[in-house]
Amino acid sequence: MQDIAYDHLEKIRDLLLSKGHTPGSLRYHVATFGCQMNARDSEKLRGMLEYVGFSESPDEDCDIVIYNTCTVRENANQKVYGRLGELKGKKKKNPFMKVVICGCMMEEKAEEERIKSSYPFVDIVFGTMNLSEFPRLLLKNLTDKEKQYEVTEIDRKNDDLILSLCKEDPILPTKRKYPFKSGVNITYGCNNFCSYCIVPFVRGPERSRRKDDILDEIRTLSKDGVIEIMLLGQNVNSYRDPGRDDITFPRLLQMVEKIDGIERIRFMTSHPKDLSDELISVIKSSKKICRHIHLPLQSGSTKVLSQMNRHYTKESYLSLVDRIRNQIPDISLTTDIMVGFPGESEEDFLETCDVVERAGFDSAFTFLYSRRDGTPAAGRADQIDEETMHERFERLLSLIHEKSGEVSKRFLGQTYPVLVEEENTHDPSLMTGRLPQNAIVHFKGDASLIGRIIPVTITESRDFYFFGESASS
Ligand code: SAH
Ligand code: SF4
Ligand code: F3S
Numbered sequence: 492m493q494d495i496a497y498d499h500l501e502k503i504r505d506l507l508l509s510k511g512h513t514p515g516s517l518r519y520h521v522a523t524f525g526c527q528m529n530a531r532d533s534e535k536l537r538g539m540l541e542y543v544g545f546s547e548s549p550d551e552d553c554d555i556v557i558y559n560t561c562t563v564r565e566n567a568n569q570k571v572y573g574r575l576g577e578l579k580g581k582k583k584k585n586p587f588m589k590v591v592i593c594g595c596m597m598e599e600k601a602e603e604e605r606i607k608s609s610y611p612f613v614d615i616v617f618g619t620m621n622l623s624e625f626p627r628l629l630l631k632n633l634t635d636k637e638k639q640y641e642v643t644e645i646d647r648k649n650d651d652l653i654l655s656l657c658k659e660d661p662i663l664p665t666k667r668k669y670p671f672k673s674g675v676n677i678t679y680g681c682n683n684f685c686s687y688c689i690v691p692f693v694r695g696p697e698r699s700r701r702k703d704d705i706l707d708e709i710r711t712l713s714k715d716g717v718i719e720i721m722l723l724g725q726n727v728n729s730y731r732d733p734g735r736d737d738i739t740f741p742r743l744l745q746m747v748e749k750i751d752g753i754e755r756i757r758f759m760t761s762h763p764k765d766l767s768d769e770l771i772s773v774i775k776s777s778k779k780i781c782r783h784i785h786l787p788l789q790s791g792s793t794k795v796l797s798q799m800n801r802h803y804t805k806e807s808y809l810s811l812v813d814r815i816r817n818q819i820p821d822i823s824l825t826t827d828i829m830v831g832f833p834g835e836s837e838e839d840f841l842e843t844c845d846v847v848e849r850a851g852f853d854s855a856f857t858f859l860y861s862r863r864d865g866t867p868a869a870g871r872a873d874q875i876d877e878e879t880m881h882e883r884f885e886r887l888l889s890l891i892h893e894k895s896g897e898v899s900k901r902f903l904g905q906t907y908p909v910l911v912e913e914e915n916t917h918d919p920s921l922m923t924g925r926l927p928q929n930a931i932v933h934f935k936g937d938a939s940l941i942g943r944i945i946p947v948t949i950t951e952s953r954d955f956y957f958f959g960e961s962a963s964s
Contacts, residue, residue: 496539496661499626503543506633514544517587518553524571525561527723527759528694529594531674532622533559536593538664539626547666551581555589560596562689564861568596575610582612589632591615593622597642598693601864607640618642619694623661645695653696662708669912671942672755673717677705677743678724683762685789686800687832689863690725697725702732702743706750713752718944719910722747722758728765741773748779754944755910755927756780760787763811764802771818782819783929786812787827788855791846792839795832799868805842812850823853823928830887831860831880833871840883847890851898853930854955855891859884892954902930902949902957909947909959911940926957934959 507517519540523533536557537547545555556578561567571592582588590613596602598618606613615628620643628639646652667673681690682697709720722743724730732738740758747756756779761770763786774780790796793804803811815822828843847855859880862869907926915921915933922936924947933956934947940961951958 496623496626496663499630500539500542500664503626503630503633506630507544512544515546517545517555518548519545519555519557520548520551520553521557521559522551522574523559524567525559525563525595527674527721528676528679528725529559529561530668531676531723532594532619533557534665534667534674535622535663536625537666541666542664543626551578552585554585554587555591556581557591557593560592560594562594562596562599562602562693562863564858565863566861568602571596575613579610579612589614589629591617591625591629593617593619593625595619595690595693598645599689599864603640603642613638615639616642620645623663645692647696653698667717669942670716672719672721672910672912673712674721674723675705675708675712676700676724677722677727677730677740677758681725682729683726684800684867686798686867687829687860687863687869689866692865694725697729699724699730699733701734702738702746705743706746709747709750709753713750716942718753718942719755719757720747720753722756724758725760726762726765727758728761728767728770739769741767741769744770744773744777744780748777754779757783757929759785761785763787763808766811766815768814771815774822775818781927781929782821783823783825783927784815785825785827788843788846788850789827789829790832790835790839791843792835793842795835795839795842798834799832805846809846809849816851821928823926823930824850825929826850826852826855827858828855828887828891829858829860830883831875833860833868833875834873835860835875835883840887844887844890847887847894852891852895853898853928854895857884857887857891895955896952899930899952899955899957902926902928903952904949906946906948907932908944909934909961910944911936911942913941914938930955930957932957932959934961936961 521533521536523530558571560571578590592613597616614632621641624641628641632639678697678699680695680697684691728740730740761784789799791805909924909932911922911924913923915923921933922940923933932947945961947959947961949957949959
């Protein structure tokens with residue numbers, strides 16, 4: 492698969508050259524609508540386009556636009572349609588322009604049909620299982636001038652498909668957003684079927700990559716200047732090397748720790764039901780694993796959690812938080828919380844608020860429950876009305892602000908190693924970096940610091956970010 496992908500990429504490069512397009516003259520724009528996994532796929536799409544000679548454009552006024560979609564909530568879909576409408580006019584002005592749509596939304600039949608019938612100017616559509624086929628589809632579209640649709644239907648009963656998905660792991664060229672940090676997939680798909688969630692339907696069965704492939708990729712990244720990696724999966728804690736059952740996530744982390752040049756290790760996402768004491772002790776004894784765990788709560792009500800199919804209770808979540816904090820006192824915990832799951836009562840919601848009061852989250856992503864067709868929760872008759880949902884959302888948000896304001900005070904006056912990521916977008920005299928705890932800090936400095944880890948003393952705390960001072964500035 493890998494060789495075939497490169498073969499097609501080379502043919503595209505030759506074809507473009509033969510038509511007089513010098514390298515860099517054609518431009519691309521890849522828009523990412525989803526999570527870190529989606530963003531990593533976008534880096535592969537960018538890598539493939541750079542490989543054939545396209546150069547990156549900051550906006551959609553260019554020759555190939557790719558929308559890498561997300562469908563986890565309805566508003567993610569609306570964003571795509573909102574922007575897609577505008578591309579029609581751009582395409583009229585630039586007849587060479589190609590419009591490509593891929594990602595999770597395309598795994599939904601109804602959305603694929605809607606694109607086909609209502610957006611005829613879209614040239615190429617492919618699904619989450621078809622990333623490595625993008626070169627073939629683009630080549631075919633360039634030569635035949637025909638629209639290309641390739642969406643492998645996810646059939647969990649088809650053992651052959653699952654087997655081939657597990658084996659297939661082509662290394663595609665990538666272009667990273669940051670030269671010094673990178674995501675690395677360790678698992679694909681999801682088998683948890685939380686009752687509200689569409690991800691298992693659009694990303695397919697959970698499969699772990701071979702540990703050797705993961706370690707090779709990280710070694711290559713390290714040689715290429717990467718010092719921070721984020722191991723990616725919908726539930727990293729369920730990682731198992733397909734060849735060796737004893738290589739679990741904590742074991743994998745210990746192997747990654749040994750790779751020279753990698754200074755910081757992060758991971759995302761940890762499902763609370765699978766976070767083991769072994770993992771806690773591996774983090775505790777590590778010099779490289781960042782003191783941050785993203786631990787999605789979803790709800791604080793044991794009744795709702797059971798209906799969500801999350802496999803933990805309010806009490807077991809809180810006791811997990813205690814175990815983590817006892818072992819790793821400087822840990823930062825962040826979370827995802829949803830309000831308005833079907834049947835959520837005022838009492839259930841207050842249980843969620845109670846966990847927020849007690850867990851001491853540094854920050855939290857909050858979501859309004861969104862009904863996703865095909866998921867068990869979508870079929871329930873007891874959906875929560877919009878007004879109640881919004882009212883609870885506002886209350887939760889102000890509680891999170893209040894609590895995170897309190898817990899962030901512990902950073903004041905302390906000095907942390909900060910990976911400097913970029914110039915501040917509003918004030919170029921400020922640089923922006925991240926603490927090991929993942930919080931963002933702005934401080935006076937210059938662009939020569941980008942990509943370095945330097946000590947920064949925290950001087951001021953704002954909503955979910957900090958100001959600081961660096962001795963190097
Ligand atoms: N695998 C991760 C979550 C991936 S989706 C985990 O299990 O934690 C990211 C977040 O989107 C979820 O944590 C959840 O809070 C939110 N989410 C997922 N489906 C949703 C839905 N139907 N409506 C609202 N939020 C949803
Ligand atoms: Fe969705 Fe649950 Fe899987 Fe996370 S673990 S992706 S919330 S089904
Ligand atoms: Fe969205 Fe797909 Fe990620 S639905 S959250 S982009 S796995």
